[in-house]
Every structure is written in structure tokens, then in C-alpha cells.
Amino acid sequence: MTSINGPALDALTPTFGGELITPDDAAYDAARQVWNGDIQRRPALIARCRGTADVVAAVKFCQEQGLQASVRGGGHAVAGTAVIDDGVVIDLSLMRGTHVDTAAQTITAQGGCLNADLDREAQLHGMAVTGGFISHTGIGGLTLGGGIGHLMRKFGLTIDALRSAEVVTANGDVVTASEDENADLFWGLRGGGGNFGVVTNFTFGLQPVGPTVLAGMIAWPADQAPAVLAFLRDFIATAPDEVGLIGNLRLAPPLPAMPADLHGKPIVALVATYAGPVKEGEQVLRPLREFGTPVVDLIMPKPYAMHQKALDIALPHGRHYYWRSHKLGPLTDEIIAILCEHLGRVTSPMSTVGIFCFGGAVGRVPVDATAFANRDASHDVNIVAAWLPEQAADAARHRAWVREFWAALEPFSRGVYVNFTSDDAADRVRLAYTPEQWARLTAVKAAYDPTNFFRLNANISPG
Numbered sequence: 387m388t389s390i391n392g393p394a395l396d397a398l399t400p401t402f403g404g405e406l407i408t409p410d411d412a413a414y415d416a417a418r419q420v421w422n423g424d425i426q427r428r429p430a431l432i433a434r435c436r437g438t439a440d441v442v443a444a445v446k447f448c449q450e451q452g453l454q455a456s457v458r459g460g461g462h463a464v465a466g467t468a469v470i471d472d473g474v475v476i477d478l479s480l481m482r483g484t485h486v487d488t489a490a491q492t493i494t495a496q497g498g499c500l501n502a503d504l505d506r507e508a509q510l511h512g513m514a515v516t517g518g519f520i521s522h523t524g525i526g527g528l529t530l531g532g533g534i535g536h537l538m539r540k541f542g543l544t545i546d547a548l549r550s551a552e553v554v555t556a557n558g559d560v561v562t563a564s565e566d567e568n569a570d571l572f573w574g575l576r577g578g579g580g581n582f583g584v585v586t587n588f589t590f591g592l593q594p595v596g597p598t599v600l601a602g603m604i605a606w607p608a609d610q611a612p613a614v615l616a617f618l619r620d621f622i623a624t625a626p627d628e629v630g631l632i633g634n635l636r637l638a639p640p641l642p643a644m645p646a647d648l649h650g651k652p653i654v655a656l657v658a659t660y661a662g663p664v665k666e667g668e669q670v671l672r673p674l675r676e677f678g679t680p681v682v683d684l685i686m687p688k689p690y691a692m693h694q695k696a697l698d699i700a701l702p703h704g705r706h707y708y709w710r711s712h713k714l715g716p717l718t719d720e721i722i723a724i725l726c727e728h729l730g731r732v733t734s735p736m737s738t739v740g741i742f743c744f745g746g747a748v749g750r751v752p753v754d755a756t757a758f759a760n761r762d763a764s765h766d767v768n769i770v771a772a773w774l775p776e777q778a779a780d781a782a783r784h785r786a787w788v789r790e791f792w793a794a795l796e797p798f799s800r801g802v803y804v805n806f807t808s809d810d811a812a813d814r815v816r817l818a819y820t821p822e823q824w825a826r827l828t829a830v831k832a833a834y835d836p837t838n839f840f841r842l843n844a845n846i847s848p849g
């Protein structure tokens with residue numbers, strides 16, 4: 387393992403105001419962990435930045451010393467691209483400040499913010515950014531790849547809410563990217579991932595949401611899964627934009643809300659969000675709540691910020707994870723049969739399949755407006771295997787379940803969501819974009835990062 391110390395580190399310390407963590411420090415082992423406990427990399431240095439000046443210092447230091455770097459936002463990338471063996475982690479986890487401008491109806495958030503940081507401040511004013519489903523995901527990676535969440539059918543993807551970004555480029559310059567300044571970079575940042583620089587500040591448009599929304603989970607036993615998934619297909623096809631919906635397949639977790647006789651048995655669940663008046667939502671969601679014989683119905687008025695945390699428990703830090711994903715069209719009977727068959731073969735009680743519903747505002751943005759393709763897809767299905775660190779001997783079995791499930795759905799694939807790539811990123815990154823978008827992205831990469839300094843990501847080479 388490489389360590390950076392002595393004279394090399396002396397070149398950074400005078401210009402760096404954050405924390406520098408080396409393998410000799412007590413904080414090192416905790417600092418190199420990411421969300422996926424299966425990733426165990428050993429960086430030579432973790433540079434925890436406090437602000438833009440620290441990011442500039444870290445980038446210049448790496449360039450001058452010829453060191454490879456990774457960029458860490460919330461640490462959620464399942465492939466662990468936030469951490470690098472023997473290189474420098476440019477760690478933004480101390481950069482979690484936000485500022486709401488109520489007059490402009492915008493929020494500016496530092497590059498290391500998590501979804502929860504934005505929800506907390508924006509909800510003070512009854513507003514929200516269309517963001518992710520889990521409160522502890524970083525807005526850095528989430529935004530740069532697209533950003534899907536409960537509000538996307540009403541307000542679009544997170545990139546559709548982005549107004550501007552402050553970016554530290556590969557040579558250490560600080561630039562603003564917006565429709566008016568460096569518009570090519572601004573376009574690339576909206577879907578092209580962390581390829582073009584470190585975003586130190588994002589400014590998003592806010593939308594009125596809640597603070598109380600009608601939302602929650604409703605579940606049926608797996609014998610009703612084919613009918614529930616067919617219902618989901620038909621219901622979402624005509625549902626108003628206010629309806630956010632996720633299908634979920636898994637073994638029932640041993641939670642108090644779940645009937646005890648169902649624990650460990652396969653279930654199909656829907657997680658609904660109504661981004662409008664609660665009374666209206668009660669009417670709109672009634673057919674869903676009256677469908678079949680649900681065993682649990684937790685849909686109720688609740689604070690939006692609380693709903694944003696409701697799924698956190700299903701995907702905690704530190705478990706070992708592996709996943710694969712496809713964008714899909716409408717859930718045909720053939721697709722439903724595959725989903726139900728592979729639910730029946732699930733290998734771990736912690737594994738879970740999310741079927742996220744696009745539509746509404748997502749599909750109304752022209753495809754060339756941002757670097758996000760297949761906006762007309764109906765769903766993204768993400769097949770997630772999870773197991774405990776002490777169960778590592780079973781990892782191959784859990785991964786095989788994901789791969790076989792994913793391969794069965796491949797004939798129906800409508801492309802790739804770059805934020806849901808894993809060990810397939812290098813092979814499939816091009817499928818996340820149209821050929822025109824890919825050509826444009828490689829040109830932006832060549833302009834802002836010609837040596838591919840930012841390469842630990844779903845990489846777009848400079849051409």
C-alpha cells in the first residue's frame with residue numbers, strides 16, 4: 387500500500403484547510419468506508435475538503451505529484467468509485483452546507499450534501515428539490531447522473547431542477563456552469579456523471595411540496611404479485627403527474643408493521659407519494675388501496691421529510707451489496723412473469739428489487755436538452771442483492787441471483803441509468819446515452835479533462 391507523507395504531503399498542507407487522513411491515522415479505517423461494505427480500498431491519502439479552495443488545492447496537488455484521484459460525495463456508488471487504492475480521495479463529506487434563497491426559490495448546496503440536507507432546509511419553507519428516494523444518498527453523484535425520486539413525475543429529474551454549478555476542473559480552475567456560462571459543461575454535468583470536474587456547489591430550483599403529503603407503502607403476499615404488477619402497469623399509464631410510485635419485490639422484513647406470519651415470505655409492495663393536496667391524493671390513490679387484499683397499508687398523511695427517510699432502513703450502510711439494473715418499457719405480462727419467477731428464487735432476506743416509475747415530467751423534457759437518454763422509458767428496475775459482512779462466503783450465490791435475474795430481463799432493456807451501473811459500467815456506459823449525446827459528452831470531456839484525470843466513474847474518455 388502506498389502512503390503519502392513527509393515532503394510530498396508538505397506540498398499540500400500549507401494550502402489545505404480541511405483534514406488530511408493517512409493510513410497511519412486512527413480515523414483512516416472509518417474514513418475509507420463507503421456505503422457498500424463489500425468495497426475495501428486503501429487510499430494513500432484522504433483529503434477531506436471544507437470548501438472550494440481545498441478542492442482546488444487537492445486537485446493541483448494530485449496533478450503536480452502525478453497521483454490518481456477519486457471524488458467522494460455521499461459514498462453511495464455501489465462500485466465504490468468514491469475510493470481509490472493507493473491514490474487520493476478528494477472527500478467532500480465535510481461540505482454539507484446549504485442556503486435557501488426564498489426570493490429566487492432556489493437552494494444552493496455544497497457538493498458533499500446528502501438528500502436529507504436539502505430536504506431539511508427546503509422544507510422549512512414548504513419546498514423541495516426533486517431528489518432521491520433515500521435520505522443518505524449524496525446529491526453529488528445522484529445529480530450528475532440524473533437523479534430519480536418520488537417527485538420526478540411531477541417535477542422531473544434532479545438535473546432538470548439544476549440551475550447552475552460551481553466546478554473545479556482538472557487543472558484546478560474554478561468555473562461556473564449554467565445556461566449562460568460554459569453551457570457545454572452545464573449540459574454535460576446534467577447526466578454525464580463526475581467526468582468533468584468536482585462540483586463544489588449546486589444551485590437547484592425549488593418547488594412547493596407538503597410539508598404534509600399522502601404517502602407510504604402498501605403490500606400484498608406474492609401470490610397476488612402478477613395481478614398487482616399488472617395493476618401497477620395500468621394505473622401508472624393514466625395516473626396524474628402528482629403520483630410517484632415504486633414497485634418493490636422482496637421477502638417481508640421482520641418489522642412490527644408487517645404481520646408476523648408474513649415475515650421472511652415473498653411480498654409485492656408499492657410505495658406511493660402524492661405530490662399535491664392530501665384530499666385530492668386520497669381520491670386518486672383509492673383504486674390502488676382497494677386493489678386485491680393488501681396485508682399492510684401504511685399510506686397516510688405524513689411530513690414529506692419523514693417520507694423521504696422511510697426507505698433508509700432497507701438499504702443501510704455497511705452491508706455487502708451487488709446490483710444490476712435496466713430501464714424498461716411498460717410491464718408486459720412476459721416481464722411480470724420474469725419478475726415473479728426470480729422473486730421466488732431470491733437468496734437473501736435483505737435483497738430487494740425496485741421498479742421505479744418514470745413518466746410525467748421526466749418524459750416531457752426533450753432528449754437533447756440534457757445528457758440523459760431514454761426519457762420515454764416507463765421504469766428502471768434495480769435488482770439489489772444484500773448480505774451481511776459475516777456472510778461473505780455466500781456472496782457468489784447472491785451475485786448469481788442478480789446476474790441471472792438481470793439476464794432474463796435483458797431482451798426487454800430500454801437502456802441504462804448511469805447511476806445504477808455497477809461492475810458493468812465500463813461495458814455499458816455508452817448505452818446510457820444516445821450516439822449524439824455520446825459524441826457531445828466526449829467533446830465536453832476533451833475540453834475540460836483532456837487527460838482523463840477524473841476517470842474513477844462511469845468513464846467517458848476524451849476520445
Ligand code: FAD
Binds near residue numbers: 463519529532534581
Ligand atoms: P459517491 O460514491 O460519493 O460518488 C459517486 C461518483 O459520483 C464519484 O465516483 C464521482 O465520480 C461522482 N461525484 C460525487 N460527488 C461529486 C461531486 N460533488 N462532484 C463531482 N463528482 C462527484 N439514484 C437516484 O437517482 N435516485 C435514488 O433514489 C437513488 N437511491 C439510492 C439509494 C442507495 C442506497 C444507493 C446506494 C444509491 C442510490 N442511487 C439513487 C444511486 C446514486 O445516485 C449513485 O450511487 C450516486 O453515484 C451516489 O452519489 P454519491 O455522491 O452518494 O456517491
